[in-house]
Amino acid sequence: MDEIEQTNVEQTTVQNVGYDDVPGMVLTDTNTISDIIKKTKIQDVLNWGRKNSLWFMVNAMGCCGVELLSTGMAHYDTDRFGIIPRNSPRHADVMIISGYVTKKYLPALKRIWDQMPAPKWVICYGDCAISGGPFYESYSTFQNVDEIFPVDVFIPGCPPRCEALIQGFVELQKKIEAKKDRGTDY
Amino acid sequence: MNAKSIIASLTSKFPEEVYDADIESDIRTVAKVKPDNVVDVCRYLKEDLSFGHLCCESAVDYPGRNEIEVVYIIGSYEHPVILTMKAILPRENPVIESVVPVYWNANWYERETYELFGVKYLNHPDLKPLVLPIEMLGEWPLRKDYQGFPNKTAKNLV
Known part of the structure; x- marks a missing residue:
């Protein structure tokens, strides 16, 4: 008679991830995987993909927004860098603060930022977004936007040219490639 | 009609x-x-003197005189005369009747004057702040004794 071998499988402790209805299965959460990936070369490949598909959100907040719109048009052809304007924050990777942030607009901007899926980056475009510009020291302008959002690139100018915005994107690509960007925790 | 008549x-x-x-x-x-x-x-200006266009409505703060002047600038399509009409209110409790039943476009002018100067308009259909956030109601930023300007909390300078 054949004896069925009884093997003792060591029961490892099951990590509690919130649901217990899968017995005997070792589950992990996505944070663990991504933390492991960040230490390997896979992150370089991921960053290469991310830096070549920086889709920015069309959120024209002031007169710099006109330059922002024309940057996404056919004349400058930002598709060659993988920079495509998107109309929904759920499709976008880069939020461009392109104007003064008033105290009334700040909650809406925070809501847009929360709607964007990670990884995501912020570019401050124009003097108004950096310091308030002509509305510096105004009663209704929110100062120090970089304390609220993790701003990677500041582009000064009133307004900056479209080429300056493209250069800002290129600088952001360099930061992502060097893993120095503030959008991801390394 | 000319200005004198x-x-x-x-x-x-x-x-x-x-x-x-x-x-x-x-x-x-x-x-x-x-x-x-x-x-x-x-109402007399609009119906009898054909001043049918309210160009602007705003207010001026005079802390020395302890007064707030509400200014109406009313134009006409019939004759080339513009009337600047002023109503003087006390600074502690500026309350005036709304002119929205006569000039409908005074609605947003009065809301903005309310949020910036604190002039309360009686019988206004929807008296709430126009562009300022609701938290800033009560600060009255365009009054001369407003303390929030200049806002010195900024750190970045371009």
């Missing part, structure tokens, strides 16, 4: 309510009105 008609119709009426030039006239009668005067 308009002022004469206005002062003869409202001898008590309209005072300090003056003719600055052929096209500019000024008058001051008692705050309680501003709707009657505006």
